[in-house]
Amino acid sequence: MALAAQNRIGVLFATFVTLFVLAAGRTLYLGVLHAGALRKAAHTQQITEETVPAQRGTITDRNGVILATSEPAQEISATPYLVTNPLRAAQQLAPLLGRPQSQLLTELSQRSGFVYLARQVPAAQAQAVLALGIAGIQGTPTERRVYPRGALAGQLLGVLGTEGGGLSGLELSENSILRGHAGERRVVSDARGQAISVEDVHREQSGAQLTLTLDANIQQRSEAVLAAVGRVFHPKDATAIVMNPDTGAVLSMASWPALDRAHPPASSEAYEQELENRAVGFDYEPGSTFKIVTVSGALESGVITPSSTFSVPDQIQVANRTIHDAEEHPEEEMTAGDILAQSSNVGAIKIASLLGPEHFNEWVRRYGFGSPTGIDLPSQESGVVLKPSEYSGSSMGNLPIGQGEMVTPIQMAAAYSVIADGGILRPPHVVQAIDGRAQPAPRGRRIISAQTAAEVRQMLRGVLAPGGTASEVSIPGYQLAGKTGTASKIDPQTGEYSETAYVASFIGFAPANDPKLLCAVIVDEPQTGSIYGGTVAAPAFGQIMGFALPYLGIGPE
Amino acid sequence: MRAPARPRAHARAHTSPTNIPHRLLDRLIRGRAWIGIIAFALIGIVAMQLWIVKLGYGIGRAVEHEGLLRRENSALSIANDQLSSGERVERLAAAKGMVEAAPGALHFDAVRPGLDARLAAAALARDAQAGSSGGSTASSSQAPASSSEAGSSSTESATTSSEAPAASGESAASSGESAAPSGESAASSGESAASSTEVAASSAESATSSGEASAPSGDSTAGEGTAPSTEATASAGAAAPSTAAPPVGSSEASPGG
Numbered sequence: 036m037a038l039a040a041q042n043r044i045g046v047l048f049a050t051f052v053t054l055f056v057l058a059a060g061r062t063l064y065l066g067v068l069h070a071g072a073l074r075k076a077a078h079t080q081q082i083t084e085e086t087v088p089a090q091r092g093t094i095t096d097r098n099g100v101i102l103a104t105s106e107p108a109q110e111i112s113a114t115p116y117l118v119t120n121p122l123r124a125a126q127q128l129a130p131l132l133g134r135p136q137s138q139l140l141t142e143l144s145q146r147s148g149f150v151y152l153a154r155q156v157p158a159a160q161a162q163a164v165l166a167l168g169i170a171g172i173q174g175t176p177t178e179r180r181v182y183p184r185g186a187l188a189g190q191l192l193g194v195l196g197t198e199g200g201g202l203s204g205l206e207l208s209e210n211s212i213l214r215g216h217a218g219e220r221r222v223v224s225d226a227r228g229q230a231i232s233v234e235d236v237h238r239e240q241s242g243a244q245l246t247l248t249l250d251a252n253i254q255q256r257s258e259a260v261l262a263a264v265g266r267v268f269h270p271k272d273a274t275a276i277v278m279n280p281d282t283g284a285v286l287s288m289a290s291w292p293a294l295d296r297a298h299p300p301a302s303s304e305a306y307e308q309e310l311e312n313r314a315v316g317f318d319y320e321p322g323s324t325f326k327i328v329t330v331s332g333a334l335e336s337g338v339i340t341p342s343s344t345f346s347v348p349d350q351i352q353v354a355n356r357t358i359h360d361a362e363e364h365p366e367e368e369m370t371a372g373d374i375l376a377q378s379s380n381v382g383a384i385k386i387a388s389l390l391g392p393e394h395f396n397e398w399v400r401r402y403g404f405g406s407p408t409g410i411d412l413p414s415q416e417s418g419v420v421l422k423p424s425e426y427s428g429s430s431m432g433n434l435p436i437g438q439g440e441m442v443t444p445i446q447m448a449a450a451y452s453v454i455a456d457g458g459i460l461r462p463p464h465v466v467q468a469i470d471g472r473a474q475p476a477p478r479g480r481r482i483i484s485a486q487t488a489a490e491v492r493q494m495l496r497g498v499l500a501p502g503g504t505a506s507e508v509s510i511p512g513y514q515l516a517g518k519t520g521t522a523s524k525i526d527p528q529t530g531e532y533s534e535t536a537y538v539a540s541f542i543g544f545a546p547a548n549d550p551k552l553l554c555a556v557i558v559d560e561p562q563t564g565s566i567y568g569g570t571v572a573a574p575a576f577g578q579i580m581g582f583a584l585p586y587l588g589i590g591p592e
Numbered sequence: 593m594r595a596p597a598r599p600r601a602h603a604r605a606h607t608s609p610t611n612i613p614h615r616l617l618d619r620l621i622r623g624r625a626w627i628g629i630i631a632f633a634l635i636g637i638v639a640m641q642l643w644i645v646k647l648g649y650g651i652g653r654a655v656e657h658e659g660l661l662r663r664e665n666s667a668l669s670i671a672n673d674q675l676s677s678g679e680r681v682e683r684l685a686a687a688k689g690m691v692e693a694a695p696g697a698l699h700f701d702a703v704r705p706g707l708d709a710r711l712a713a714a715a716l717a718r719d720a721q722a723g724s725s726g727g728s729t730a731s732s733s734q735a736p737a738s739s740s741e742a743g744s745s746s747t748e749s750a751t752t753s754s755e756a757p758a759a760s761g762e763s764a765a766s767s768g769e770s771a772a773p774s775g776e777s778a779a780s781s782g783e784s785a786a787s788s789t790e791v792a793a794s795s796a797e798s799a800t801s802s803g804e805a806s807a808p809s810g811d812s813t814a815g816e817g818t819a820p821s822t823e824a825t826a827s828a829g830a831a832a833p834s835t836a837a838p839p840v841g842s843s844e845a846s847p848g849g
Contacts, residue, residue: 090662101673106666107659158663181666183673220655223648230652231645252678259679511696581695590700 083222084236088178089215092242094192094205097286097467100251101183103192103206108179109161111153117171118143124169128152131164154197155179180206182296188254189294190312191412191465203310205245205465208413212469215242246468248284253277256582260575261291261556268561268571274313274444275575277583280452280544280553282476283461285410286583288314315408315415318441319538319559322522323378323504323568325437325447327454329387330371331491332398335483338389341490344368351381353432358384361521376497378504378519380436387435392423395435401482402450402460404442409462409477418442437522438532444540448555451518451542454491455550458483492516496547505541505573510581512591516550517543517576519568524560536560541572545580551589554579 065073094103111132118124121143129136132153142150155177156164165174180195193204199214201207218239223232257275264273270291277287290313300306311317333339348366350359360380374382387395399405405420419441421430433439445463453460461479468474495516499505504519520540526533540557544550556572556579565571620626674680682692 100676101669104666104670106670107663158659181670183670184677222652224652229649230655231648233648233651233655255678511694512698513695582692585693585695585698588700590702 081224083224085176085220085222087218087220087235087239088176088199089217089239090241091178091180091195091199091215092209092213092244094213094245094247096247096249096251096254098250099246102188102247102249102251103180103182105178106181107158108155108177109158109165109174110151110177111156111161111164111172111174112149112151113143114149114171114173115143115145115147119170124172127167127169128164128172131160131167132156184251184255186293186295187251187258188249188288189296190290190310191249191288191314193413194294194296194310203414204312205247205412208411209245209466213242213245216240243470245466246471247465248279248286248467249288249465250286250587252586253579253583254287254289257287257289257579258291258293260578261289262293263578264556264558264561264571264575265291268558268564270558270562270571271560272313272317273556273558273575274317275557275579276314276444276448276553276555277579278448278452278463278553280455280461280550283449283452283463283479284467284476285463285465286552287579288312288465290314312412312414313557313559314444315410315412317443317557317559318416318418319443319557320440320522320524321437321442321447321540322520322538323380323383323437324451324518324520324540324542325440325442326375326378326383326435327491327495327518328398328402328404328450329383329390329395329435330375330494331454331483331487332395332401333386333390334371334490335398335487336390336394339371339386341371341494344370345374345382345385347374347379347382347385349381351384351432353384354428356429356432358432358436372494372497375491375494375518376500376503378498383435384432387431392426392431395431396420396423399434399440402453404440404446404450408443408445408449409464410445411464411466415445416441416443418446437520444555444557447540447542447557448553451544451555452553453482454488454495455544455553456488457485458488492547492550495543499543499573504567504569505543507569508541508573508577510545510577510584513545513580513584514547514591515543515545515577515580516547517541517573519573521566521568537566539566539568539571541568541576543573543576543580545584546589546591552580552583552587554583 088107091105093101093105095101113124115121121140124143125136125140128134128139132139134153139152142152152172156174157179161174164172178199180199182189182192189204191204193206193208194202195206196202201210201213206213216239219236221232221234221236222230225231257277261273261275264270273291275287275289276285278285290311292309294309300309330339334341345368346366347360347369349362349364350357352358358380361378369377369379369382371382371386373379374386390398399420404418407415407417421434421440426434430439449460449463452463456479458481459479460482462477464474464477466474493516495518496514497503498518499508499515505517509515518541520538520542522538522540523532523534524536524538525531526536538557538559539561540555542553542555544553554576556575558571558575561571620629
């Protein structure tokens, strides 16, 4: 009996010793021999270092209307060699990612280590994809740019590349402050993948919020009016700028055709053209709208007065060129105001001849032509302005009427703001505040006296009066002032001025006595209906201003 | 040879302040209380570890929740922005039969320097008087003031109506001299005249107001700045395509404006 008990105790002891030895051996294997690999595997499975994308700054208009914002998204990618059943995976993913099943199958069947299946997928959609739990399909957090108002101010705002960097417009020029800085986070997960420890290695820093001087409603109206111009006159393109002449703040900067981010053109050339902000990037010969430079320069220089009269025939010989007025007329006595109102080329050339080439060039430069306006937008052109030494014999027959120099719409708008703002040239600007901190308005400089500006304003009222070139445009209750322009374009084939391609423009402001709002409309190559600034661009000016003036609470004088 | 001072060192250890709980420790070790203390400490450590893990879970969930809220916030602000789009509001308003007010149909109130301040002061004085005196007395004392105000407003109305024909007549004639700035009118004919001019200008809704009022400064040429006729406005406002033919001229001729 005692022997049996002793045997049983011995067996038990031996069992325990064996188990102990086995446990010790296993411990030795896991803890020492295989420790490195296991530590590595645990690190991979339990500890992940995530990049926390920085939220790109929001762009709003002056009233806080969101024009561009970012929302969380995921980059959905695959590690094809981990996908065990590519066909089934493709079937499941296709409806969620909105991609053809065949394409997905091809991508999932290739023997590569990594492939993007869809980029910047909205978070909810990505969540549904990841919830399928397909091995080898993963998501990487990122941000997705959203433009709630669609194509509104498309060219001004610009676009982002697939990597989130700005490619054009404000997205490009303000990229450094909009993008923010991505953060890094270390997450320890349990066996079920739930985070048990979250540590910010460094926090992400969101991009700054950009408040623009733009007004979404005026912008929308400007774009709608340009779209109507596009439907009626079928131009190559068109642009409209609305700004406050007192501050240089741009309230609207519209381009037609509008930018369609969702359906970009197939050719990169066409896409680049669609991306171009024509208000700052379109070089054109301004035509008659340029005559204010000639007239105001002559007034300020004292070579003419508002009551000076000129004997104006309907054509004039300058060197080897004969320059005509738009319409035949007998030789008549005209004041400087009449010359502007009727847009007489001959009269403007006669006024410029009193200034002389040197002084004329000085005035052109003083108005800022030939150099960037200083607006806070990328891709702006400087225009082309000849030096007096480059003038030919007929240059003083061309330049004073807006031929032979290239300008941009924003340069012309800035020049007219000089007349509207009592003689001060202010750089236009579109950024009002960064992260709520108001940006100081760029300083202006006086280039003509307040009296000269008032005299030119008075003359420009005649353009919209009976007998003026835009007499059909009016806004009930408001006194308007402005100038039409119809400029022939150079035919690239012949190198001569075309008889079929024109730029129709109108730049004006209101109320005429104390301007609060300025609008420039430039229509490039209207094809049908009409080609004149007075009939193509001026009505668009009337429609935009007819909305913007009362909308902004600017009453009649 | 001198023996090392070991016992003295031992004695110092006994009396050292760090060894004060020595006796207590001895008692603990000899007794069974230490089992409880160690058990409590072990349970505490485990509880603390669990609490830390729980906290980690909480943080993990909070981070997830933060992401979810951010997503919702983005989606809502985008939806809000889309819903408040002027284009949509215009479309909905048009569907309900609303039309956009013509610029000329809008009335802008202008401050009448002096007069408005005087009226406001009078109204405040009336209120103060009404507050200090009794209810029935107040109403009876207010009546004359009201009637005097009505009188003044009727005077303005009368002025307005007397000027309105002039304004409309000018509008019809499509000449409408530039609107006289109210300040100038005020300077020439006093504050009440200024107010009546403004009322006339706003209520008549013709492009310009009283042509016989003093001309604005800088106006040297009559006829300039003329307000176009209503017909002209209508045609311009519609942005109707003109059927005018392209200009005919030599290649050297600029079409001008």
